Structure formats: C-alpha cells, structure tokens
Amino acid sequence: MNDAKHSRTLTALLLAPAGVFFVFLLVLPLLVMLVYSFGVRAPEGGYQAAFTFDNYLNLPARGKAFTNTLLLAPLATALTVLFAYPMAYFLAVKVSPRWRNAMLVLVVAPFWTSQLLRYYAWMMILGSKGIPSWLEWIGIADVRLLNTPYAVLIGAVYGFLPLMVPPIFVSLEKLDKRLLEASADLGSKPWQSFLQITLPLSLPGVATGSMLVFILLMGDYILPQFLGGGKVYFIGNALVDLFLQSRNWPFGAAVSIALVIIMFVTMYFYMRFVLGKTDQRRVAMV
Amino acid sequence: MSNDTIKPQKFLEELRRYEKGSVTRRHFLGVTGLGLATSVMSAAVPGLQPRKAFAEGLSGTVNFTTWPNYFAQENIDNFTKNTGVKVNVTIFGSNEEMLAKLQAGSTGWDLFVPTNYTISTYKKLDLIEPLDMKLVPNYDASTQDPQFTGPGTIDGTLYAIVKDWGTTGYVVDTRKVKKTPETWKDFFDAAQGELSGKVLVHDYQLTTIGGALKALGHSFNSVDAGEMAAAEKLLLATKPHLFGINSDYQPSMRNGDAVMSMCWTNDGAQLHRDIKEMEYRLGKDGGEIWADHYAIPKGAPNRAAGYALMDYLLTPEINAKEVKSNGAPSSDSRVNAMVPKEMLENPILYPAKELLSKLEFGAAETLTNPVRAEIMARFKAA
Numbered sequence: 001m002n003d004a005k006h007s008r009t010l011t012a013l014l015l016a017p018a019g020v021f022f023v024f025l026l027v028l029p030l031l032v033m034l035v036y037s038f039g040v041r042a043p044e045g046g047y048q049a050a051f052t053f054d055n056y057l058n059l060p061a062r063g064k065a066f067t068n069t070l071l072l073a074p075l076a077t078a079l080t081v082l083f084a085y086p087m088a089y090f091l092a093v094k095v096s097p098r099w100r101n102a103m104l105v106l107v108v109a110p111f112w113t114s115q116l117l118r119y120y121a122w123m124m125i126l127g128s129k130g131i132p133s134w135l136e137w138i139g140i141a142d143v144r145l146l147n148t149p150y151a152v153l154i155g156a157v158y159g160f161l162p163l164m165v166p167p168i169f170v171s172l173e174k175l176d177k178r179l180l181e182a183s184a185d186l187g188s189k190p191w192q193s194f195l196q197i198t199l200p201l202s203l204p205g206v207a208t209g210s211m212l213v214f215i216l217l218m219g220d221y222i223l224p225q226f227l228g229g230g231k232v233y234f235i236g237n238a239l240v241d242l243f244l245q246s247r248n249w250p251f252g253a254a255v256s257i258a259l260v261i262i263m264f265v266t267m268y269f270y271m272r273f274v275l276g277k278t279d280q281r282r283v284a285m286v
Numbered sequence: 287m288s289n290d291t292i293k294p295q296k297f298l299e300e301l302r303r304y305e306k307g308s309v310t311r312r313h314f315l316g317v318t319g320l321g322l323a324t325s326v327m328s329a330a331v332p333g334l335q336p337r338k339a340f341a342e343g344l345s346g347t348v349n350f351t352t353w354p355n356y357f358a359q360e361n362i363d364n365f366t367k368n369t370g371v372k373v374n375v376t377i378f379g380s381n382e383e384m385l386a387k388l389q390a391g392s393t394g395w396d397l398f399v400p401t402n403y404t405i406s407t408y409k410k411l412d413l414i415e416p417l418d419m420k421l422v423p424n425y426d427a428s429t430q431d432p433q434f435t436g437p438g439t440i441d442g443t444l445y446a447i448v449k450d451w452g453t454t455g456y457v458v459d460t461r462k463v464k465k466t467p468e469t470w471k472d473f474f475d476a477a478q479g480e481l482s483g484k485v486l487v488h489d490y491q492l493t494t495i496g497g498a499l500k501a502l503g504h505s506f507n508s509v510d511a512g513e514m515a516a517a518e519k520l521l522l523a524t525k526p527h528l529f530g531i532n533s534d535y536q537p538s539m540r541n542g543d544a545v546m547s548m549c550w551t552n553d554g555a556q557l558h559r560d561i562k563e564m565e566y567r568l569g570k571d572g573g574e575i576w577a578d579h580y581a582i583p584k585g586a587p588n589r590a591a592g593y594a595l596m597d598y599l600l601t602p603e604i605n606a607k608e609v610k611s612n613g614a615p616s617s618d619s620r621v622n623a624m625v626p627k628e629m630l631e632n633p634i635l636y637p638a639k640e641l642l643s644k645l646e647f648g649a650a651e652t653l654t655n656p657v658r659a660e661i662m663a664r665f666k667a668a
Binding site for chain 2: 064127129144230231233238244
C-alpha cells in the first residue's frame with residue numbers, strides 16, 4: 001500500500017516537467033489561438049474581442065498557400081526519403097564500423113552553420129550564375145530554378161536530409177543479418193531479400209524520419225521565403241504575413257487552427273497506414 | 287595591441303595602475319592583451335561583455351533595431367569603443383513588422399528607426415516616448431530641413447528625430463534593359479512584357495501597392511476601395527511575370543537574376559556605386575519621398591544607452607559617415623557641409639526639383655488600413 005503510494009508520487013514527480021511544459025507551452029497557447037480566431041482585427045491591428053466565424057469563412061483567401069504546402073511538403077518528404085535511404089543503407093551496411101560514426105557526424109555537420117547562411121548559399125547556387133549557367137554551357141538554355149517550386153524542393157531535400165538519415169540508419173543497423181543469410185539459404189535473390197526483409201524492417205525508421213521532416217516542412221516559412229522568393233508561398237508565410245505585416249491576429253489564429261487540424265488528420269491517417277503495415281509484417285514474421 | 291606575451295610582473299603593475307585610475311581601461315586592456323581576449327571570448331560568454339563604462343555611466347548592451355544595409359559598422363564599433371556599451375543590431379524588413387513587434391510588447395529595444403508615416407500611430411498607441419532633449423545635445427533643430435521635421439513632432443512635442451531621407455523609385459540594370467521605363471506605368475508594362483521573369487517588387491505594402499496605384503494614375507497613398515481594387519488587379523496580373531517579391535533585392539540585382547527592381551535611394555546609391563550601369567530612376571508620374579527617424583520605445587530597458595547611441599549617430603561628423611556608408615542623404619545642413627561634393631551632386635541622392643515635387647510622403651492611414659494590408663497578403667498568397 002505504502003509502496004504503491006510511493007511509486008505513484010514518484011511517477012507524478014517524473015511526469016511533472018513534461019506536464020507543465022505540455023500545459024503551459026502547448027495547451028494554453030492553443031486555447032488562446034482558438035479564442036483569438038473568433039475575434040476581429042483591432043483598428044490599428046492586433047486582436048479585438050468578438051464572436052464571429054468570418055475568419056474561418058475567409059480561409060479560402062489563403063487557399064493557394066494551403067494547396068502549395070499540402071502538395072510540396074509531402075513531395076519534399078518523399079524525395080528526402082529517396083535520397084536519405086541509400087545514404088543510410090550505405091552507412092549502416094557497407095561502411096566499416098570504424099568509419100561509421102565519423103561519417104554520421106559528417107551527415108549532421110551542416111547543422112553547425114546557420115540555416116539562413118546555407119539558404120543564402122543555395123540562392124547563389126540556384127541563381128542564374130549557378131547551376132543554370134552550367135546547364136547553358138552544355139546547351140540547355142533559359143533554365144530558371146531560383147524562386148520556383150523546384151528550388152524549394154531542392155532546398156528541402158538538402159536542408160532536411162540530416163534529420164532523415166539517422167532514424168533510417170538506426171533501424172537498418174539493428175537489422176539482424178542472420179535473417180538475410182536465412183533468406184539467401186532459402187533461395188532469395190539479393191533484391192528479393194531487400195524487398196522482403198530489409199525494407200519492411202527499416203520502415204519504422206522511415207516513418208519516424210518522414211514524420212519529423214513532414215511536420216517541420218508544413219510549418220516552414222524560411223525555406224519558401226528564401227528559395228521561393230515570394231513566388232512559392234506556404235502556410236507558414238501566410239502566418240508570418242498575417243501576424244507581422246497585416247497584424248490581423250484573429251485571421252492568423254484561424255489559419256493556425258486550420259493548419260493544426262490538417263496536421264492532426266494527416267498524421268492520424270499516416271500513422272494508421274504505416275503502423276498498420278509494420279504491425280502486419282510483425283505478425284507475419286511471428 | 288601587442289602580440290608579445292606580457293610578464294606577470296608587468297601585468298600586476300598595469301593592474302595596479304588601472305585600479306588607481308592612472309591609466310584608462312582601454313590602455314589597460316590593450317597593453318595586457320586582455321582586450322583582445324575579452325573580445326574573442328565575449329561573443330561566446332555573455333558574462334564577459336563589458337558591464338561598466340567609464341563614460342557617462344553607461345553599461346550593458348543597447349538593442350538597436352534598423353533596416354538592412356543601413357548603418358556604418360565603423361560608427362557602431364566606435365560607439366562600443368567609446369562607451370563600453372555593446373550594440374546589438376536587429377534588422378527588420380518593414381515598418382508593419384516593427385509595429386507588430388512593439389504591439390506584442392517586451393521587445394527589449396532601446397532605439398529603433400521608424401519611417402515618417404508610422405510615427406503618429408506609435409504615439410497614438412503609446413509605444414514611443416517624447417524625447418528628452420537634454421539627452422540629445424548633438425541635435426540642432428535650427429539646422430534641420432523643415433521639409434522633413436513634420437512627422438516627428440506631434441502636438442508640439444518631439445517624438446522622433448530624422449535620421450535621413452530618400453525616395454522610392456526603381457533600379458534598372460542598363461546592360462540588360464534596352465528601354466528604361468519612364469513612369470510607374472512603364473514599369474508594370476515592362477514587368478509584364480519584355481522584362482517578364484526578371485523584375486522584383488518590394489515585400490512591402492506601402493511601396494508595392496503605392497507603385498501600382500501610381501501606374502493607374504492614382505495617389506500613392508490611396509485607400510479608396512475602387513482604386514485599391516484596381517491596384518490589386520494590376521498586381522495579380524503582374525505576379526506570374528515577377529522574378530520575386532522581396533525587399534532584400536540587392537543580391538538578385540547584383541547576381542543578374544533580376545534586371546529591374548523597386549528601389550530605395552540608399553540601395554540605388556550602393557548598387558550604382560559598385561556597378562555603374564545600375565541606374566536609379568524616379569517615376570515621372572510620382573512615387574514616394576520618405577524620412578526615417580530615430581525613436582525611443584516606451585520602457586526601453588537600456589534607455590540611457592539608447593539616447594547615447596542616438597546622440598552619437600546624430601553628431602555631424604559621425605552622421606556624415608553614416609551618409610557616406612549607406613547613401614541616404616541627411617536632413618541636417620551641418621552634415622551636408624561635411625559630405626563630399628560628388629555626393630551632393632549625385633542625382634540619385636538629390637533628384638531634380640521637378641521630379642521631387644511629384645513625390646508624396648506616405649500617409650499614416652496606409653499603415654493601419656486593413657484593406658491595404660489584406661491586398662498585399664493576397665497578392666503574395668496568389
């Protein structure tokens with residue numbers, strides 16, 4: 001009895017920091033947003049109390065920002081997986097353990113410089129004196145990259161690769177090599193073993209990495225601002241403009257709430273799909 | 287500063303001399319090599335930043351909020367050298383953004399640089415303090431060009447002092463543009479026509495909507511519903527042809543990605559200084575004339591240092607260096623007397639009278655008008 005009480009207190013104490021964080025930095029701000037989203041813009045900008053659904057009815061005015069984000073964020077996430085998977089595979093399977101950590105550090109190294117600086121560098125690389133001028137040299141003239149969705153996709157893959165590689169790497173490194181030997185013994189070709197064993201077992205890593213990258217991309221505004229140059233507009237940019245330029249906080253709050261709901265729904269279906277898949281595999285393997 | 291290592295004996299001697307006050311702090315830091323060590327380390331360890339100044343009892347850090355490419359680093363460094371106060375410069379992209387930050391509160395700013403048309407709103411919202419002129423001895427109202435001092439004075443009280451003034455026109459890379467637009471109408475025609483894909487407009491409601499309004503023959507400051515709707519239509523029709531919407535347009539112009547951009551005096555002067563073929567033009571149909579001001583936010587945490595920095599930057603010799611560095615002319619005749627003659631004769635800085643007379647000062651109404659703000663946001667989101 002005393003022991004049970006003791007352990008309950010301990011659990012409560014251990015959960016307290018996370019709980020306080022959760023309530024004060026997530027739940028309360030969300031409630032403030034919800035309240036604001038029914039208000040009206042004060043004459044000089046900001047928030048004025050009211051109860052109206054106008055802000056929600058006005059959401060189609062930012063339709064393009066929503067479609068841009070919902071199109072480019074998943075696409076960029078998928079592209080990042082395509083680039084990250086071979087890298088992680090190479091690191092986990094082909095590189096000798098002696099070099100593995102050093103190479104992982106190299107993957108994460110770009111994070112040591114400011115993201116803004118790296119995007120400025122990409123502005124130069126993708127600008128007309130960069131890649132387009134090399135393409136012109138080999139005969140492909142008039143290619144425009146900077147301030148197009150392609151530039152945003154390239155920037156996303158570059159920027160988020162270091163977040164995608166580690167989780168995939170971890171799931172591949174844990175992979176029991178005996179399963180592959182058994183598969184070969186039973187007559188599988190290497191590509192069959194990869195499709196039936198390596199890939200399914202690394203899916204949790206892919207799921208974790210994708211979720212991380214997808215969530216960050218959905219709320220990003222620096223990447224589209226720098227490499228999209230005001231031509232590729234994300235929900236994040238709409239929010240920055242509404243809060244900092246128009247100072248229409250109630251409409252900004254409504255856009256935020258809409259973004260949160262879209263994220264929840266997307267994540268719900270994504271998790272169900274991915275977890276469903278991996279669970280089936282696990283059951284099948286048992 | 288000597289690179290030789292200092293002997294312990296000598297270090298202690300210098301320390302005693304410094305403690306007794308017979309040498310200055312600067313001498314002590316220099317001779318012992320501690321100055322260099324501190325400056326290297328202070329960037330990483332905030333506790334090592336200079337706390338106490340020997341001048342005027344100033345200390346700590348002053349938070350200075352201003353625009354891109356808009357101050358002489360040399361002046362900032364010298365202010366720190368003279369007072370021991372570290373200057374933390376924050377760069378903003380628009381007046382609207384500055385207002386939003388101040389409205390949200392707790393900015394920690396000590397000195398900032400609002401543009402003429404915003405000052406009355408700051409005063410109305412009680413966000414700036416009436417200036418204590420005792421703390422700005424280097425300001426002399428009698429040497430100011432009266433054309434610019436209006437917005438800073440509200441009900442007879444001075445709330446903001448003019449930093450410099452300028453105009454809003456456009457910059458053209460004449461190596462790549464055969465026919466330079468004469469008017470804002472030409473600007474938008476060219477943007478949709480022969481210069482498609484290579485033109486930038488500001489990420490700023492005042493000048494971008496203002497430019498479109500001028501192109502349609504309306505006032506730069508119009509808040510008339512019909513005129514604004516027409517301007518939105520023109521902007522939306524131009525959007526697919528634009529290279530981008532960005533107030534930091536120098537990189538794209540220098541890099542050759544863009545060949546024409548909406549442009550302020552100071553950026554025009556900087557671009558022309560480095561690349562002769564970059565020409566700054568004012569629309570013959572008008573445009574904006576502006577004056578940026580120094581102002582002190584209410585509740586500035588290091589108010590004394592904010593005033594000290596403002597006063598330092600308004601000192602004629604120092605202000606002349608500001609003008610030479612960022613290219614925007616001063617409204618102070620004492621400063622103009624110290625600026626090189628080539629600058630005073632530069633038509634980018636001092637446009638011809640007939641062009642100037644067509645220009646309009648931004649109106650306070652444009653800052654708070656919800657429709658103008660929403661048109662800009664819709665234009666960007668389109």
